[in-house]
Amino acid sequence: MTLDPSPWPIADRADPAGCPPAGPADRVADIAIADLAATVAFAARLAARLAEPPAGAAADVVCLWGTLAAGKTALMRALIAAAAGAPVEVPSPTFTLVQTYDLPIGPLWHFDLYRLSAPEEVFELGWEEALTDGIVAVEWPNRLGRWMPGARLDLVLEIPAHGCDEADGDVGGPRRFRLIGRGPRAAALVDRLAWPEP
Numbered sequence: 433m434t435l436d437p438s439p440w441p442i443a444d445r446a447d448p449a450g451c452p453p454a455g456p457a458d459r460v461a462d463i464a465i466a467d468l469a470a471t472v473a474f475a476a477r478l479a480a481r482l483a484e485p486p487a488g489a490a491a492d493v494v495c496l497w498g499t500l501a502a503g504k505t506a507l508m509r510a511l512i513a514a515a516a517g518a519p520v521e522v523p524s525p526t527f528t529l530v531q532t533y534d535l536p537i538g539p540l541w542h543f544d545l546y547r548l549s550a551p552e553e554v555f556e557l558g559w560e561e562a563l564t565d566g567i568v569a570v571e572w573p574n575r576l577g578r579w580m581p582g583a584r585l586d587l588v589l590e591i592p593a594h595g596c597d598e599a600d601g602d603v604g605g606p607r608r609f610r611l612i613g614r615g616p617r618a619a620a621l622v623d624r625l626a627w628p629e630p
Protein backbone atom coordinates (compact mmCIF):
# COMPACT_ATOMS: atom_id res chain seq x y z
CA MET A 433 0.00 0.00 0.00
CA THR A 434 1.51 3.29 -1.04
CA LEU A 435 0.21 6.82 -0.83
CA ASP A 436 0.57 9.77 -3.13
CA PRO A 437 3.54 11.36 -1.35
CA SER A 438 2.63 14.95 -2.23
CA PRO A 439 1.15 15.98 1.15
CA TRP A 440 3.70 13.99 3.11
CA PRO A 441 7.01 15.67 3.90
CA ILE A 442 8.78 12.37 4.58
CA ALA A 443 8.98 9.85 1.77
CA ASP A 444 12.21 7.88 1.67
CA ARG A 445 14.16 9.05 4.69
CA ALA A 446 14.01 8.89 8.48
CA ASP A 447 11.09 10.66 10.14
CA PRO A 448 11.37 13.93 12.07
CA ALA A 449 11.51 12.14 15.42
CA GLY A 450 14.65 10.25 14.42
CA CYS A 451 13.60 6.82 13.15
CA PRO A 452 16.56 5.27 11.35
CA PRO A 453 15.93 4.63 7.64
CA ALA A 454 15.09 1.10 6.61
CA GLY A 455 17.96 -1.15 5.65
CA PRO A 456 18.06 -3.54 2.68
CA ALA A 457 16.93 -6.51 4.81
CA ASP A 458 14.04 -4.65 6.46
CA ARG A 459 10.41 -5.01 5.37
CA VAL A 460 8.61 -1.70 4.74
CA ALA A 461 4.96 -0.86 4.09
CA ASP A 462 2.95 2.35 4.16
CA ILE A 463 -0.65 2.34 5.37
CA ALA A 464 -3.04 5.25 4.84
CA ILE A 465 -5.00 6.14 7.96
CA ALA A 466 -7.97 8.35 7.16
CA ASP A 467 -9.30 9.06 10.63
CA LEU A 468 -9.54 7.91 14.24
CA ALA A 469 -11.76 4.95 13.27
CA ALA A 470 -9.03 3.73 10.91
CA THR A 471 -6.47 4.11 13.72
CA VAL A 472 -8.67 1.99 16.01
CA ALA A 473 -9.12 -0.66 13.29
CA PHE A 474 -5.36 -0.78 12.66
CA ALA A 475 -4.70 -1.08 16.41
CA ALA A 476 -7.10 -4.05 16.58
CA ARG A 477 -5.24 -5.79 13.72
CA LEU A 478 -1.90 -5.10 15.41
CA ALA A 479 -3.16 -6.48 18.75
CA ALA A 480 -4.38 -9.65 17.03
CA ARG A 481 -1.01 -10.17 15.32
CA LEU A 482 0.95 -9.51 18.52
CA ALA A 483 -1.15 -12.18 20.22
CA GLU A 484 0.44 -14.80 17.94
CA PRO A 485 4.09 -14.93 19.08
CA PRO A 486 6.18 -18.02 18.33
CA ALA A 487 6.63 -20.35 21.30
CA GLY A 488 9.49 -19.33 23.56
CA ALA A 489 9.90 -15.97 21.86
CA ALA A 490 11.17 -12.89 23.64
CA ALA A 491 8.95 -9.83 23.80
CA ASP A 492 7.68 -8.17 20.64
CA VAL A 493 9.07 -4.63 20.59
CA VAL A 494 7.05 -1.92 18.87
CA CYS A 495 8.72 1.48 18.62
CA LEU A 496 6.39 4.39 17.90
CA TRP A 497 8.09 7.25 16.09
CA GLY A 498 6.57 10.64 15.37
CA THR A 499 6.56 14.26 16.37
CA LEU A 500 4.44 15.71 19.16
CA ALA A 501 0.73 15.35 18.35
CA ALA A 502 1.34 12.66 15.74
CA GLY A 503 -1.10 10.34 17.54
CA LYS A 504 1.23 7.90 19.32
CA THR A 505 -0.72 7.88 22.58
CA ALA A 506 -4.08 7.61 20.76
CA LEU A 507 -2.75 4.58 18.88
CA MET A 508 -1.53 3.01 22.14
CA ARG A 509 -4.90 3.56 23.83
CA ALA A 510 -6.63 1.80 20.93
CA LEU A 511 -4.06 -1.03 20.92
CA ILE A 512 -4.40 -1.68 24.65
CA ALA A 513 -8.20 -1.59 24.52
CA ALA A 514 -8.19 -4.04 21.59
CA ALA A 515 -5.76 -6.38 23.36
CA ALA A 516 -7.83 -6.23 26.56
CA GLY A 517 -11.04 -6.99 24.68
CA ALA A 518 -12.82 -4.27 26.67
CA PRO A 519 -12.49 -0.57 27.41
CA VAL A 520 -9.48 0.10 29.62
CA GLU A 521 -8.33 3.30 31.26
CA VAL A 522 -5.00 4.06 29.59
CA PRO A 523 -3.24 7.02 31.17
CA SER A 524 -0.36 8.52 29.25
CA PRO A 525 2.91 7.35 30.81
CA THR A 526 4.54 10.73 30.10
CA PHE A 527 5.11 11.40 33.81
CA THR A 528 5.40 7.84 35.14
CA LEU A 529 7.55 6.82 32.13
CA VAL A 530 6.08 3.31 32.08
CA GLN A 531 2.67 1.67 32.53
CA THR A 532 2.13 -2.08 32.58
CA TYR A 533 -0.99 -4.02 31.63
CA ASP A 534 -1.81 -7.66 32.33
CA LEU A 535 -3.71 -8.58 29.15
CA PRO A 536 -5.09 -11.85 27.73
CA ILE A 537 -2.32 -11.77 25.10
CA GLY A 538 0.34 -11.38 27.81
CA PRO A 539 1.98 -8.50 29.64
CA LEU A 540 2.23 -5.20 27.82
CA TRP A 541 4.77 -2.60 28.88
CA HIS A 542 4.07 0.91 27.58
CA PHE A 543 7.13 3.16 27.85
CA ASP A 544 7.08 6.90 27.14
CA LEU A 545 10.71 7.96 27.24
CA TYR A 546 10.25 11.64 26.36
CA ARG A 547 11.47 12.71 29.82
CA LEU A 548 14.37 10.24 30.04
CA SER A 549 17.61 12.11 30.84
CA ALA A 550 20.02 9.34 29.82
CA PRO A 551 19.53 5.99 28.02
CA GLU A 552 20.74 4.00 31.04
CA GLU A 553 17.77 5.26 33.08
CA VAL A 554 15.55 2.82 31.17
CA PHE A 555 16.94 -0.01 33.32
CA GLU A 556 15.41 1.62 36.41
CA LEU A 557 12.01 1.22 34.71
CA GLY A 558 12.18 -2.58 34.33
CA TRP A 559 13.54 -2.63 30.75
CA GLU A 560 15.31 -5.99 31.07
CA GLU A 561 12.24 -7.68 32.58
CA ALA A 562 9.98 -6.17 29.91
CA LEU A 563 12.08 -7.68 27.12
CA THR A 564 11.64 -11.26 28.36
CA ASP A 565 8.11 -11.83 27.04
CA GLY A 566 4.87 -10.18 26.04
CA ILE A 567 4.80 -6.81 24.27
CA VAL A 568 6.97 -3.75 24.72
CA ALA A 569 5.68 -0.53 23.18
CA VAL A 570 7.97 2.51 23.25
CA GLU A 571 7.13 6.12 22.54
CA TRP A 572 10.20 8.30 21.91
CA PRO A 573 12.46 5.26 21.34
CA ASN A 574 15.33 7.51 20.19
CA ARG A 575 15.95 8.05 23.93
CA LEU A 576 17.07 4.40 24.20
CA GLY A 577 20.35 5.08 22.43
CA ARG A 578 22.43 1.91 22.21
CA TRP A 579 19.83 -0.04 24.21
CA MET A 580 17.33 -0.07 21.34
CA PRO A 581 16.69 -3.68 20.31
CA GLY A 582 17.77 -4.54 16.77
CA ALA A 583 14.75 -6.82 16.23
CA ARG A 584 11.68 -4.61 16.39
CA LEU A 585 8.71 -3.17 14.56
CA ASP A 586 9.18 0.54 13.90
CA LEU A 587 5.85 2.27 13.45
CA VAL A 588 6.33 5.78 12.11
CA LEU A 589 3.31 8.08 12.41
CA GLU A 590 3.46 10.78 9.78
CA ILE A 591 1.06 13.68 9.49
CA PRO A 592 0.41 15.74 6.34
CA ALA A 593 2.61 18.75 5.65
CA HIS A 594 -0.19 21.08 6.80
CA GLY A 595 0.01 19.34 10.20
CA CYS A 596 -2.63 18.75 12.82
CA ASP A 597 -3.01 19.51 16.49
CA GLU A 598 -3.82 16.69 18.89
CA ALA A 599 -4.51 19.25 21.62
CA ASP A 600 -7.23 20.77 19.44
CA GLY A 601 -8.88 17.39 18.86
CA ASP A 602 -7.40 16.72 15.42
CA VAL A 603 -5.92 13.38 16.51
CA GLY A 604 -8.44 11.75 14.19
CA GLY A 605 -7.14 13.44 11.05
CA PRO A 606 -5.34 11.70 8.20
CA ARG A 607 -1.98 10.06 8.80
CA ARG A 608 0.35 7.61 7.20
CA PHE A 609 1.74 4.75 9.23
CA ARG A 610 5.09 3.57 7.90
CA LEU A 611 5.89 0.09 9.18
CA ILE A 612 9.51 -1.06 9.21
CA GLY A 613 10.04 -4.67 10.23
CA ARG A 614 13.57 -5.25 11.51
CA GLY A 615 14.21 -8.96 11.95
CA PRO A 616 12.18 -12.02 10.81
CA ARG A 617 9.34 -11.75 13.35
CA ALA A 618 8.83 -8.01 12.73
CA ALA A 619 9.02 -8.52 8.95
CA ALA A 620 6.26 -11.13 9.20
CA LEU A 621 4.19 -8.68 11.25
CA VAL A 622 4.57 -6.06 8.52
CA ASP A 623 3.39 -8.54 5.90
CA ARG A 624 0.34 -9.52 7.92
CA LEU A 625 -0.57 -5.94 8.81
CA ALA A 626 -0.07 -4.36 5.40
CA TRP A 627 -1.70 -7.15 3.40
CA PRO A 628 -4.32 -8.70 5.73
CA GLU A 629 -6.01 -11.89 4.72
CA PRO A 630 -9.51 -11.46 3.27
